[in-house]
Amino acid sequence: MSKNVLVVDDDPNVVEIITESLKNKGYETDSAYDGIAAMERYDSFKPDLVVLDVALPFRDGFRVCDEIRARDVNNDVPVIMISGNSIPDRMLMGFNSGAQDFIRKPFSVKEVLAKIDNLLAQADGKKNLREQKEFLEDEIQKGQADYKRINREIKKKVLDLKTLFSLSQDLNRLRDPEELIHVFFLTVIGQLGVGTISLFCVENEGDPYLSCAGGKGLRTGILQTVRLQRETGIAKLLMKKHDVMELGRARVWGEAEREATFLHNLGFRYCYPLVMNSVLTGIVLIGGKISRQPYTRNDFEMFKSICTSAATGLENSRLYAELQSTYLSTIKVLVSTIEAKDAYTRGHTDRVARYARLIAEEMGMSKEERDTVSFGAALHDIGKLGVYENILNKPGELTEIEWEVVRSHPEVGANIIKNMKFLESACDLVRHHHERLDGKGYPDGLKGDEISIGARIVAVADSFDAMTSNRPYRMAHDYSDAISQLRRQGEKFDLDVVENLVKLIERGEIQE
Ligand SMILES: [Fe+2]
Ligand SMILES: [Fe+2]
Known part of the structure; x- marks a missing residue:
């Protein structure tokens, strides 16, 4: 790609000699004859290099060079200053203003061209390096962001696993169903930030419906009268899907539609079945998050795991109660034997x-x-x-x-x-x-x-x-x-x- 060179000198002859030579070598050129025009050309032509006379009308070359540096913060555009004056102080001023090289008048065109080629090659190399550096810095930052995100996710997963592990331990330890349900509710509320939760269970083996075993965040009085059908309604759908079901949007009809609408009107948004040995033992209902944020996939995975632990815990406590009543009748028999004597x-x-x-x-x-x-x-x-x-x-x-x-x-x-x-x-x-x-x-x-x-x-x-x-x-x-x-x-x-x-x-x- 050809490079753009801006040549600024109040002497039109100088401008012409340099631009003609540059054009011959395949450069694009533009020119200006005073300090103000120099900056205007700079802004519109966007040169890759500037050849700049020191003594210019309106604004001298040093000021123009200062302005170029102010615009070109990465120092990508080399400036070669031309001066009729060879006092070292002037050269120093030029370098101070950010010029990369200095040519004394009278100059040989060859020398000027050689310097231009050289400085442009250097600028290219520098620009390449800078771009690579920026690219790498970007990558590192992205990598760090990724690393931080992955780290956060891992931490969250470890925390989730810890929670689940201690929960399932708790639920296995707890024998009292009421206490167990309480711990279950608190865990779901704590982990998901749920505002409303309720659990419906099969109270007696032969009941054709599930009734409310407790709730939080809602007047449970209303729920006490609610019965959810065990064989039809949302129970049937949940058994078929065995997944979290959205109450407001589920495409359901008949009994299920009636139940879903009713529960939705009470403030519940999702439900999930508790299943033990392919038998439905309960339905968990939750409302939206307190934060009003939507649930994430991770939330639902967590929710399902907690529910599974709760289902196992509840089954264990039921078996325990059953066993205990067998014990009690055995004890009663033994006691009556003592008292008979x-x-x-x-x-x-x-x-x-x-x-x-x-x-x-x-x-x-x-x-x-x-x-x-x-x-x-x-x-x-x-x-x-x-x-x-x-x-x-x-x-x-x-x-x-x-x-x-x-x-x-x-x-x-x-x-x-x-x-x-x-x-x-x-x-x-x-x-x-x-x-x-x-x-x-x-x-x-x-x-x-x-x-x-x-x-x-x-x-x-x-x-x-x-x-x-x-x-x-x-x-x-x-x-x-x-x-x-x-x-x-x-x-x-x-x-x-x-x-x-x-x-x-x-x-x-x-x-x-
Ligand atoms: Fe005694
Ligand atoms: Fe005794």
Whole structure:
């Protein structure tokens, strides 16, 4: 591509000689004869090089050179200054103004052309290098932006995975469906910034509909009356698609349309099915984001994963509840067997189990711990199955040997249930319900903290009921009498447990 050279000199002869020579060598040229015209030509001709006389009318060459530099910030356009004056100061001024070279008049055209060729080649090289540098800088910046974006995405994914992992752990740990649903809602709200969420579940196996199991961000009162059909409606569509469905835009009709419109009017925007073993167990409904931003694909992926964890958690808690009711009926059978033998203790196990459960609740124990205490208390005297009825029902004082037999019942009881997996945790309570804090109890003579809190609760509940019931050898004490006896026996009983029992009595939850 030919280069443009602007020649500026107030002497038309000089201009002509130089431009003619340049044209011969294939350059495009333009010319000016004063400082003002020089800049006008510069702006319109956009030269690649300027040959510039120092002594010009209106504006001298130094000022013109200054202006060129002000416009050409990258220093791409070389300027060769021509002067009739060879004083070194002038040359210095020229270089200071940004000129690349200096020619003294009179000059040889050959010299001028050689300098022009040379400077243009240099300028080309410099420009190339600069462009490459800019290109590389651009690439690096893009790379950095990419790197930052990828890094952000990776971080987010790791965070998502961590959240999902801890969530699925939480959901597997939680046995109480209410607590589980609560954690599920909070997770979806926290992760997606959802304003409204609700879960519809199949409450009873045979129900033909799903009903509201809870919600956040909406008056759940309205939802309590809503029923979603299990076989038709959006449930059927969700089972077919098994994906997030938009309520407002779904192309649906019939029952599904009715349900979708109704839910959309309530403020829900999307729904997703909870499925376990190819059976629909629930439908999750969510509204828009609090930020009013649309959901991203990542949001929906996260949402689906959380829902899957919740579905598994809910199924586990259902199985757990089922198992627990089987346990309970087994325990009831076992308890009725003890009571059939021991006429005096009829109702004792039931009452001890109730007191122990209430105390555990009062002490703020978790659901699982409360269950263990209930089971343990219900079975605490199961070992009496191994004690002869005549000893158990003997009205008078027991002999030393008879006492030995009676005292073996915690150990016998623990042995009876130790092989039942679901009663494993209750085993300790059965074995240690006759231990004393001072270590003088039986069968192991455990002391203080060695005795589990569950066993201490059963011990208090057991003794309290024994004191307040008629026995073959004495009449029942009244409650206040029994309480003061317990309070005086800090060497035997955990007084904190005793005080919690007192609170229950004072509130009337345990009555004479
Ligand atoms: Fe006992
Ligand atoms: Fe007992």
